[in-house]
Amino acid sequence: MKTVHGGRLSLLLGACIIASTSVAQEGDAERGEAASATCVACHQANGGGMNISGGESWPRLAGLNSNYIAKQLHDFKAGDRQNATMVTFANMLDDQQIADVAAYYSQLPATPGQGGDNADEALLARGEQLAERGDWNAYIVSCKSCHGPGGQGVGETFPGIAGQHAGYISAQLNAWKSDTRSNDPQNLMGAIAKRMSEEDIQAVSAWYATQPAAEGEAAQ
Numbered sequence: 568m569k570t571v572h573g574g575r576l577s578l579l580l581g582a583c584i585i586a587s588t589s590v591a592q593e594g595d596a597e598r599g600e601a602a603s604a605t606c607v608a609c610h611q612a613n614g615g616g617m618n619i620s621g622g623e624s625w626p627r628l629a630g631l632n633s634n635y636i637a638k639q640l641h642d643f644k645a646g647d648r649q650n651a652t653m654v655t656f657a658n659m660l661d662d663q664q665i666a667d668v669a670a671y672y673s674q675l676p677a678t679p680g681q682g683g684d685n686a687d688e689a690l691l692a693r694g695e696q697l698a699e700r701g702d703w704n705a706y707i708v709s710c711k712s713c714h715g716p717g718g719q720g721v722g723e724t725f726p727g728i729a730g731q732h733a734g735y736i737s738a739q740l741n742a743w744k745s746d747t748r749s750n751d752p753q754n755l756m757g758a759i760a761k762r763m764s765e766e767d768i769q770a771v772s773a774w775y776a777t778q779p780a781a782e783g784e785a786a787q
Contacts (some may be wrong), residue, residue, distance in 0.1 A: 592662060594633055594670025602664045603671055605656055615678035616732055618776075624734030630677030630780055634723030636669035639750075648750040682733025683776030690766075694774025697767060707762050710771065713755065719781040730780025736772035744768075 603610075606628075610616050614629030628636060642648040643657035660668065683691070696702065698718060701709035710718060713725045720727030728736060742748035743760035751757065760768075 592666045594637070594666035594668070594673075596667070596671040596674050598664075599667035599669070599671025602660065602668050605659060606668065609652070610672075613678055614672045614675045616735065618681035618732035618734045620682065620734065622734075624682070624732045624738060626735045627678055627680065627731055627780070628672040629675035630730075631673060631726055632720060632723050633666075633669040633673035635720075635726045636672055637665050638723060640665045640669070642750045648748060677727075677730055677780035680730040680732050680776035680778070680780070683773035686733075686770075686773035686777075690770045691774050691777065693767065694770035694772070697763075697771045698774055702767075705762055707767070708759055710775075718775050718778060727781050728775050729778035731775060733769075733772040733776035736775055737768050740768045740772065 609625040610628050614627065616625040616627040618624045639648060640653075640657045640660065641662075643650065643653045644660075646654075657665075686694075697707060698710045701707050701712070710728070713721065714728050715721045715725065718727060718729035720729075739748060740756075740760045740763065743751075743756040744763065746757065749757065763771075
């Protein structure tokens with residue numbers, strides 16, 4: 568039998584450790600359902616969240632990419648994303664529970680977005696322009712460039728925003744604009760949001776809230 572030299576042995580051991588870590592962090596939706604009990608108050612039993620007109624809105628999690636959900640929870644725990652409520656709940660979950668909760672919500676059917684029904688045609692038309700084509704006169708890149716056609720999302724980096732609540736989208740754009748949210752290493756969202764007027768933010772938020780969401784993580 569050939570002797571495995573130290574360097575090769577280290578590499579093999581390293582590969583085994585990485586593999587075992589990957590398996591350990593693979594989410595289990597059944598366990599995630601149990602672990603999500605503390606999330607229900609805000610995000611609802613179906614993961615649909617809530618849109619409170621003129622108040623705080625909680626996002627739809629159902630159907631979002633599992634890795635995206637997990638990253639946001641880790642960012643809350645690490646302090647890279649700020650929200651007093653979410654920091655508390657994220658710190659109640661260990662790494663495995665985060666993976667499980669993310670897996671659970673990702674496989675739930677997406678629910679309809681709220682908050683765009685009362686928007687007038689002009690506002691929705693402006694929202695569609697910003698979402699699908701951008702506004703190069705204002706140096707605003709289209710949302711489609713990163714979040715994909717129809718805002719269906721692109722993997723774990725760019726979440727699906729179609730069918731998300733208008734109040735939540737608006738709140739996040741304003742957070743990027745004011746630098747109170749900054750967990751984007753490239754600061755793409757901050758740069759774009761700062762070029763948007765309040766009416767632009769309302770328009771694109773309302774338009775995406777009226778769009779059908781992707782049906783579960785497989786569609787992303």
